[in-house]
Amino acid sequence: MLLKELTEAFGVSGNEKEVRDLILNEIKDFVTDIKVDKIGNIIAYKKGKIDSPKLMITAHMDEVGLMITGIDNSGLLKFTTVGGIDKRILVSKTVRIGKNKINGVIGSKPIHLQDKDEWSKALDIKNLYIDIGVNTKEEAEKLVSIGDYVMFNSEYIEFGNNLIKAKALDNRVGCSVLIDLLKEETDLSFYGVFTVMEEVGLVGAGPAAYSVEPDISIILEGTLCADTPGTEDHMIPTKLGHGPAISLMDRTTLFDVNLRQKIVSIAKENNIPYQFRKTTFGGNDSGKIHLAKKGSVTSTISVPCRYIHSPVSVMSKKDYYNTHKLLLAIINKIEEGDFNEF
Structure with a gap:
């Protein structure tokens, strides 16, 4: 299809x-x-x-998607949303970045380290980052740039009673x-x-x-x-x-x-x-x-x-x-x- x-x-x-x-x-x-x-x-x-x-x-x-707005010293990427996205759906999602479609994962501080008041609300985007598997800013800059677009990584699947997930x-x-x-x-x-x-x-x-x-x-x-x-x-x-x-x-x-x-x-x-x-x-x-x-x-x-x-x-x-x-x-x-x- x-x-x-x-x-x-x-x-x-x-x-x-x-x-x-x-x-x-x-x-x-x-x-x-x-x-x-x-x-x-x-x-x-x-x-x-x-x-x-x-x-x-x-x-x-x-x-809708995301855009890279910063790269920190550890190689983690900061981002903003493009279009209307519920921030509650972002944590742990896999993404692809830029023209080379670099793989990444949206991460956050583990729940074990969060304060109790953080458990009951969605983490703000400023507390999220994209991990592309590198250790330094220099490594990250070889793969992505500020301003790169980010799309969700999601496979088209037909399932159930003539339904489609994508x-x-x-x-x-x-x-x-x-x-x-x-x-x-x-x-x-x-x-x-x-x-x-x-x-x-x-x-x-x-x-x-x-x-x-x-x-x-x-x-x-x-x-x-x-x-x-x-x-x-x-x-x-x-x-x-x-x-x-x-x-x-x-x-x-x-x-x-x-x-x-x-x-x-x-x-x-x-x-x-x-x-x-x-x-x-x-x-x-x-x-x-x-x-x-x-x-x-x-x-x-x-x-x-x-x-x-x-x-x-x-x-x-x-x-x-x-x-x-x-x-x-x-x-x-x-x-x-x-x-x-x-």
Whole structure:
């Protein structure tokens, strides 16, 4: 599955080249035009027989990670986070650093040596370090540099009832769905856009939308899922295996009601399971896309992922395939002229 290559690639925000190169290689024979803009967004155009309304489908390439900020005399590395990471998940994780993917382990003072008040709270990042197995600053400097990006080291694994464990499912799952869509034969012309630096402020989306000027934008995401013990049902944003999640609102966007209703009716008509993303936490590229130039009506369709923004996110292959089916059904409806009001 292409998703394995995408999730195991190095693509922390601002350092998406490895992911971008993978995507370019996958789509180059299936689109009419490709350009990479000055900040690294991929803007691909797939020409069909029908050009209106102008549709843009997007997915961000970047993942959360770390960056090296210091090297101490013993060769241990200090770091900061890139994107939103719960510091409680950091201790003991394995990582890869820089272009040479140097192996490292995130360490801390052993619990045996911690004060009692430290046992009950997450250690601050200033008390953590990355151990790359050297003894001096000079040895470390031969392998890594301040400013090097750091990604979690996590293998793609399929397990259980059609589930996948991997890092960076937010949002390589969206990238993978969009790649699959660009490979389909459709009569509708549309733009497939892969954006940079979403995790650090929706950086790439604004310039991409400004360039394309879409009428309709669909943002593909891997979104939070919390269908776990102890969570009240009304607090569960999405559930694994219940189909693609259609967003109502988030911190950056009140999604277009008419477009959402259209998408829901298409899902029902085609017997595609769906759910609503019930939480308003977080935001995505829609926050910048719907504001660019004259604006664009937007909707976000997401694949639910447990343990998001960690090295071990989990998703359902069933949700993946139903997301793809829903997007194809939407394109078919647009081809039939059912979206002309947009």
